[in-house]
Amino acid sequence: VAGTKVLISKPDKILICRDKNNTGNFFISCGLKAPLTYNNFREYPGPYPCFIKPKDGSSSINAFKVENAEELVVYAGQVGDYIIQPFVSGREFTID
Secondary structure, eight states, X not given: OTTXXXXXXXXXXXXXXXXXXXXXXHHHHTTOOOOOOBSXXXXXXXXXXXXXXXXXXXXXXXXXXXXXXXXXXXXXXXXXXXEEEEOOOSOOOOOO
């Protein structure tokens, strides 16, 4: 439509937001608290429960709350390029 402005973030900001590893590192660099992130289920030391989810996912698709190490092995085989983070209780905020 004539006169409509398209607003889009700068490419470097999009790269931060599209990869959950980058997002967590960005939060930490800003002095914010963020859960530790692991990229290999064999390296995850606990605690449980934890979450496994695609590092570039959205809308909680293929995101699973994992109760123990055995479940983590199963979900790691299903999710693909994933991250693992300890479960953090509290209020959830989502930004798209």
